[in-house]
Amino acid sequence: MTDPANPAEPMPEKSLLRRLSPYLAIAVIAAIVVIVLVVTGGGNGDDDGDDASVDTAPPAAEEPAVDDSTDDDTDAGEGDTAAPAADEPEADDSMDDGDTVDDTDVDTPDEEDDTSTADPPEPVEPAEPEFPGIGSEAALANPHCDPETERIRVPLVDAPPCVLEWPAGADNGGSTAPGVTADEIVMVVRVDAGQTEFVSDVGSTPRGWLDGADIFNQNYEFWGRQVRLEFIDASGSTEVAQRADATRAVNDFQPFLATDATTTGEGKAIFEAEMAARGVIVWSTGVSWQESQDQAGFRWSALADDRVTMLHVAEYIGKRVADYPVQWAGDDMIGEPRRIGMIYTDRWSRDFMEEQAAQNGFELVEAVSYDEGAENTQRQERARVIAARMKDAGVTTVIAGTDNLFTRTITAAATEQQWFPEWIITGYSGQDTAFFARGYDQEQWAHAFGPGPLGVSVADQPSALAVLFEWHHGREPVSLAERFSLSTLKWPMACLHLAGPDLTPETFTEGCFALPPSLGSYCDCVTTPGAAFGAGRLPWTDYTGFDDMTEKWWDPAFERTTATGRVVVGEYMKVDDARRYAVGEWTEQQPRVFDSEAAIGVLYEYPPNDTPPSYER
DSSP states (O other): OOOOSSOOOOOOOOSEEEEEOOOOGGGGGGGGBBBOOOOOOOOTTESSSSSSOOOOOOOOOTTTOSSSSOTEEEEEOOOOOOSSSOOOOOOTTTTTTTOOOOOTOOOOOOOOOOOOOOOOOOOOOOOOEEEEEEOOOOHHHHHHEEETTTHHHHHHTOOOOBBBOOOTEEEEEEEEETTTTTEEEEEEEEOOOOOGGHHHHHHHHHHHHHHHHHHHHHHSOOTTTTTEEEEEOOOSSSSSHHHHHHHHHHHHHOSEEEEEEEOOOOOOOHHHHHHHHOOOEEEEEEOOHHHHHHTTEEEEEEOOOOOHHHHHHHHHHHHHTTTSSOOOSSSTTSSSSSOOOEEETTSHHHHHHHHHHHHHTTTSEEEEEEEEOHHHHHHHHHHHHHHHHHHHHTOOOOEEOOHHOOOHHHHHHHHHOHHHHHHHHOOOGGGOOOOHHHSSSSSTTEEEEEEOOOOOOTTTTTTHHHHHHHHHHHHHHOOHHHHHHHHHHHHHHHHHHOOSSSOOHHHHHHHHHHHOSGGGGGTTTTOOOOOOOOOSSSSOOBOBBOOOEEEEEEEEEEEEOOTSOOEEEEEEEEEGGGOOOOOOOOOOOOOSSOOOOEEEESSSSSSSGGOHHHOOO
């Protein structure tokens, strides 16, 4: 599948802070402050142990399991952010002076006039409050705001900015959009078949999502509303089944938001596109650039889209790989000039990658795609064909534009073909998660290196989102669903927090664009990818999060013992102390990979900039 190389025109700029049009004479509450606790959490990098917080699904049921899902070493990040992020729109500071009235222009009687008979000046009506009030004195004075960070008091490095308090009983406009009432915001979650039967069970998928949503309902400002989750079972992975699920979701619940939480390899793309076409905002575990631009404002993801990924990969290869001979492939290729190939999901654009390759001084000698939504047997057969074509084309170095499931399949097929190239990591769809990588063919993946979004993991420490969960619920998360729900919900809940009371798809978008760039290179953090949304950082308006990457390589022999006494083998080694690079920042030098002295596998405590703040509940 190809798509145009030229990016879509950016969305027209809109005001970040919208006036509450139905709000009547609310001058008195300009100084009232709000209870808001909002988005985020740092992840434990690419080591997807107890916290599978990266927005990627666990291995599909039809594929052999790779590891124990309760491994404390499976922290895949948070579904947090990266690619040069958008310039933050200026916040309206109309309330910075506490909405005091400047009366210096009020006419006063002349000295010679009889002041005893002069009429007093008409009272000046105070200005209506601006919502959400980012940066205003009233927002910073909120008792639930940390004025030093100007973020709400939740234990997250990237907690959202402080906003005004919403007065109890105030008019928020009621039904401002489908799925929105004066009291609720409806969000549909598509889950694996049978899960909705266990809504009340602690370990069930719906229960985990309900526990996650409760954190944001209690701590974020939703302007008099609460998010209500509704669940539907996935009826299948075919196009017909996905369309039917979307029809059922809209007809039964008419939601404002939707997400697909299926974990068994069921198709998602058609369901998500259909929901967006019906005016429902979809927060996905992965969306292509074309999808996000075709349905702008309705298709979002915390993970980088294909074009952000390809910008990094092309720059990395052009500056660090293409001009040097083969060093880390099979013995029969060592010393040969590199011949670059690409294996890629059909959700990527070959045209765009070839354009970026040319701009960075190299070419693709072969490029073959696969159907990301195909069944397991079809994927296996396609992998055999691809490996044979790559070998026949003499590819020495292959870009792995493959999701975590197909990476396992294609590496096994390469070994069957006795083809042992260098593999360029891309991190697509959680590919650079250690938990998944332990299931790839290790003889192949021992030759894998390159850029990936996930940061260095902190061993035997809870992820930031797990800390948030325990801070709110008073217990550690007990299921994968509880962690996965937080990594998905964190971002759309932050957008709601900054959208203000007049909630529509347009103000939701404004709220997302108002989120300050955070984590990763934006805070000199190394355990999480940097993330941002909006315009100004890329040649297009960005609806996906992850912005930056770190250089890494796979060490199949890395071994450590967890706090529970479990031995974990295999780890992504991060180069240069896990330094993170934004697009355009990669330096020209040979990769410093496969050198244990120049890389770190895991950390054992959070660096200062990555350490979540501590607040009493």
